[in-house]
Amino acid sequence: MVTINGESVNAAGKTVAQYIAEAGYNAERVVVERNLVILKKEELGETVLEDGDSVEILNFVGGG
Template sequence: MVKINGEDKNAAGKTLAGYLASANFDPNRVAVERNGNIVPKSQYAELVLQDGDSLEIVSFVGGG
């Protein structure tokens, strides 16, 4: 299981890019923290989510 935004998800083995697409996140509007560190944008395609990972996906909305 991978903890994503506080919920357990069956996402182990997926790439971060794959998970974002499957969960309908726009990759151009997110910042992703994984186990306490920011995930560089350049690693989204290769990074494979592991059992026990904890992710916080911040998905920005417009307005300011």
């Protein structure tokens, strides 16, 4: 299991890009931290989630 934003999710084996698309996020509007490391944009599609990973997805909304 992978811990994503504090919840246990069965996402091991998926890339981060696959997971965020399936979960309904727009990849252009998120910052993803995996095991305390911020992922570069190009790393989203290359990074495969593993059991025990801890992921924070920070979703940005408009306005400023």
